[in-house]
Amino acid sequence: MQNNPQDFRAVADIVTEKLQTYLGESQAGKGKVLVQKPIAELAQSMQLEKWIREGGFTPQTAGEFLDVYLPNTQHMHHPHYIGHQVSVPHVASSMADFVHGVINNPMAIYEMGPAGSAVEHVIINWMLEKVGWFKGEHLGDFQKAANSGGGVLTHGGSVANLTALLAARAAIAPESWMEGTPNDLVVLGSEVAHYCIARSISMMGMGRNAFRPVAVNDWEVLKPEDLIPAYQSAKDEGKRVMAVVANACATATGLYDPIDEIGHFCEENGLWFHVDGAHGASALVSPNQKHYLKGVERANSLVWDTHKMLRTSTLSAAVLFKNHKTLSTTFQQKGSYLFYEKEAIGFDIITHTVECTKAAIATKLFWVLAAEGEKGMAQFIDNQYDNTKKFRQIIYEHPDFDCPYETEANIVCFLYTKFGNDNVFQLALQNEVVKRGNFYITSSEVRGVRYLRLTVMNPLTTETHIKGMMKEVIAVAADLQQQ
Numbered sequence: 001m002q003n004n005p006q007d008f009r010a011v012a013d014i015v016t017e018k019l020q021t022y023l024g025e026s027q028a029g030k031g032k033v034l035v036q037k038p039i040a041e042l043a044q045s046m047q048l049e050k051w052i053r054e055g056g057f058t059p060q061t062a063g064e065f066l067d068v069y070l071p072n073t074q075h076m077h078h079p080h081y082i083g084h085q086v087s088v089p090h091v092a093s094s095m096a097d098f099v100h101g102v103i104n105n106p107m108a109i110y111e112m113g114p115a116g117s118a119v120e121h122v123i124i125n126w127m128l129e130k131v132g133w134f135k136g137e138h139l140g141d142f143q144k145a146a147n148s149g150g151g152v153l154t155h156g157g158s159v160a161n162l163t164a165l166l167a168a169r170a171a172i173a174p175e176s177w178m179e180g181t182p183n184d185l186v187v188l189g190s191e192v193a194h195y196c197i198a199r200s201i202s203m204m205g206m207g208r209n210a211f212r213p214v215a216v217n218d219w220e221v222l223k224p225e226d227l228i229p230a231y232q233s234a235k236d237e238g239k240r241v242m243a244v245v246a247n248a249c250a251t252a253t254g255l256y257d258p259i260d261e262i263g264h265f266c267e268e269n270g271l272w273f274h275v276d277g278a279h280g281a282s283a284l285v286s287p288n289q290k291h292y293l294k295g296v297e298r299a300n301s302l303v304w305d306t307h308k309m310l311r312t313s314t315l316s317a318a319v320l321f322k323n324h325k326t327l328s329t330t331f332q333q334k335g336s337y338l339f340y341e342k343e344a345i346g347f348d349i350i351t352h353t354v355e356c357t358k359a360a361i362a363t364k365l366f367w368v369l370a371a372e373g374e375k376g377m378a379q380f381i382d383n384q385y386d387n388t389k390k391f392r393q394i395i396y397e398h399p400d401f402d403c404p405y406e407t408e409a410n411i412v413c414f415l416y417t418k419f420g421n422d423n424v425f426q427l428a429l430q431n432e433v434v435k436r437g438n439f440y441i442t443s444s445e446v447r448g449v450r451y452l453r454l455t456v457m458n459p460l461t462t463e464t465h466i467k468g469m470m471k472e473v474i475a476v477a478a479d480l481q482q483q
């Protein structure tokens, strides 16, 4: 394959044809959702070493390679994909990836991608508007930015959460950047906060113990009344609370913390309030679902992944701040080849991010919005949330299943109870279902009980597919029981 426009077109035609078939068959539910071959066999069948050593890919052989590669993927577009919180990307997002892959504009400095940079700023304004933090007259109104919140897209929610915690640290202890993090800082947060929160705290040199868990109820919703003793005990120890972290929504159960109440508590006590909405902030797009985040405007920072519920491919997440000035206090960096005074035609994002080279990730969400419009996106969120409630009801009504809580978002935990609730058995059940590859489901522990877990990401998953999944679970359980 030559690196020229002719071969570009030739290989793109072949790849497009293969992907069209892949997409069509996956969406139609043809074949298995997942086939997992042993890794060595897979490496061999794709002839990876041969290609690395010798090169020589042509458009034709690239197509033959995909004939082996594509069947060995997780088929996200298959309606039986009901597993992790990873979006089934809209084809519009796929096209943004394709364009980026060719032009490769790392637009964190404006001159390395003016168009991508403009898209990111407008997308950030759109997201701020949904939170109530945008004060401009239209989304391209940068003059009014001084009164608005601010934000930046990062490669994923984990980096976005780290950024938010760094901002909270800069607010309470601005000297940290030069002197290191003071050892009297702690973070209060839901005891089931995503692991990236505790990881960020450790990475910031605060030590894992600086995370002070706030109790949750049986279904992983933070108990706001537990904030008071948690805060008091931190103060009694002479600690300062750097941030309070809430989930919107919890990773395992998909239930939202009481944002408004926690926001009130933080306002009363002058504490930085961070909402981890990596999965569930997308409810803000839908007039019917945004009540789950009531009071979010009280927060100081919000993380919101687009590669979960906004239909884009990985990796793309926003970290948003109520006060746009936060963007310029979080990081203080020198790099004479990048950071210097120059005539401002656009805005450089590089001073606001962990990343130096950063892809034009906003284009993915832009393309999806441009295809579906805001209303289409809201309908998608409504569908996924409403369907999950219906699916939960179907599972709940079956005498051999239990689905103990009512869902809010598109995540549902359940048990197959015919042979008891034993954790080891539930996990074996999930493993075997995944191994057979007809359905892809996950599992999670909630308060010591191992549940089977669905995340309804695929708009094509219907009641029929859920009933099929239940039949599969019943059959697998019977087989396991006989062994």
Ligand SMILES: Cc1ncc(COP(=O)(O)O)c(C=O)c1O
Residues within 6 Å of the ligand: 085, 156, 157, 158, 159, 161, 194, 196, 247, 248, 249, 250, 251, 276, 277, 278, 279, 305, 317
């Ligand atoms: C609540 C929450 N926060 C953060 C993350 C991590 O986000 P990412 O996978 O984009 O790094 C997840 C991922 O599942 C999550 O559920």
